[in-house]
Amino acid sequence: MTNEPQHEQENKQQASNEKRGADVAHPFNEEAWNRETYEAWVQRFGTPAEAAERIARQPLKSLSVLGEAIGSPEGKRIMNLMGSNGSKAVALSLLGASVTVVDFSPGNQQYASELAEAAGVKLNYLISDVLRLDTQEFAGTFDVVFAEMGILHYFTDLAPFMKLAQTLLAPGGRFVLRDFHPVSTKLISSRGTTAKIRKHKVDGDYFDTSLEEQEASFSKYTEGESPKVLLRKWNLGEIVTAVAQNGLRIVSLKEEANLSSESFDRGIPKTFTLISIKN
Numbered sequence: 466m467t468n469e470p471q472h473e474q475e476n477k478q479q480a481s482n483e484k485r486g487a488d489v490a491h492p493f494n495e496e497a498w499n500r501e502t503y504e505a506w507v508q509r510f511g512t513p514a515e516a517a518e519r520i521a522r523q524p525l526k527s528l529s530v531l532g533e534a535i536g537s538p539e540g541k542r543i544m545n546l547m548g549s550n551g552s553k554a555v556a557l558s559l560l561g562a563s564v565t566v567v568d569f570s571p572g573n574q575q576y577a578s579e580l581a582e583a584a585g586v587k588l589n590y591l592i593s594d595v596l597r598l599d600t601q602e603f604a605g606t607f608d609v610v611f612a613e614m615g616i617l618h619y620f621t622d623l624a625p626f627m628k629l630a631q632t633l634l635a636p637g638g639r640f641v642l643r644d645f646h647p648v649s650t651k652l653i654s655s656r657g658t659t660a661k662i663r664k665h666k667v668d669g670d671y672f673d674t675s676l677e678e679q680e681a682s683f684s685k686y687t688e689g690e691s692p693k694v695l696l697r698k699w700n701l702g703e704i705v706t707a708v709a710q711n712g713l714r715i716v717s718l719k720e721e722a723n724l725s726s727e728s729f730d731r732g733i734p735k736t737f738t739l740i741s742i743k744n
């Protein structure tokens with residue numbers, strides 16, 4: 466026990482959180498995601514009005530696997546960490562949830578806000594590094610926290626991110642983490658788009674811990690020089706352990722085949738969905 470007044474302990478905690486945030490979320494990545502994202506989403510999904518119309522036609526379908534993992538969104542308070550262009554958040558809002566997104570890209574926020582407006586729903590979109598989020602206002606207030614598809618490789622330590630999800634959840638709340646499967650991102654490299662020419666090679670190192678420079682995922686929809694990001698690719702054991710060690714009880718880990726591919730490579734895990742609960 467310490468004799469320090471509580472506010473001083475809290476200040477120290479805040480300072481230490483900020484330091485951890487700075488250490489484990491690389492500033493290089495923030496700079497990349499602050500460039501040209503709005504235009505990239507217009508290229509990929511059309512204007513926010515066009516995209517909103519598509520989502521509104523089939524909001525549940527546009528959630529894909531997340532729909533089942535999250536459960537009925539009606540009346541739920543949901544936090545989408547690193548929620549990007551807001552398409553999942555808007556679908557959930559259309560299904561009756563009250564949704565907050567945190568992401569550090571203003572271009573993403575602009576697209577998401579226009580998307581929500583066009584869909585006729587309210588969206589609370591906070592621009593912040595997730596690891597620097599002031600959690601005082603939000604701690605213990607969400608029924609569901611989720612993050613999906615291209616998330617964990619942005620962190621050089623997983624513990625602060627898992628702890629954040631745990632902090633934001635109300636007791637009994639559910640954390641849904643869906644991301645690319647490490648067998649596909651670390652171990653196997655694949656070439657060719659049709660069954661005839663598709664080739665898979667086991668040439669990666671599943672236990673590699675180094676940082677890898679890659680083009681940002683949105684860069685295929687932009688012109689000119691591609692923005693780069695630095696990624697740490699985690700293996701499945703590291704991911705499950707980080708969740709379990711940060712106050713979350715694991716309920717299920719589902720490994721998924723490539724849902725959009727033909728049957729020829731359906732034996733290779735492409736994504737996973739990990740569900741855990743705050744007790």
Ligand SMILES: C[S@@+](CC[C@H](N)C(=O)[O-])C[C@H]1O[C@@H](n2cnc3c(N)ncnc32)[C@H](O)[C@@H]1O
Nearest residue numbers: 490498547549568569570594595613614615619
């Ligand atoms: C690949 S996207 C996530 C996938 C998203 N669900 C989608 O399909 O577009 C990664 C997102 O994380 C955001 N991001 C990366 N690191 C972040 C951090 N430390 N804090 C907040 N947002 C971050 C980026 O701005 C980007 O929107």
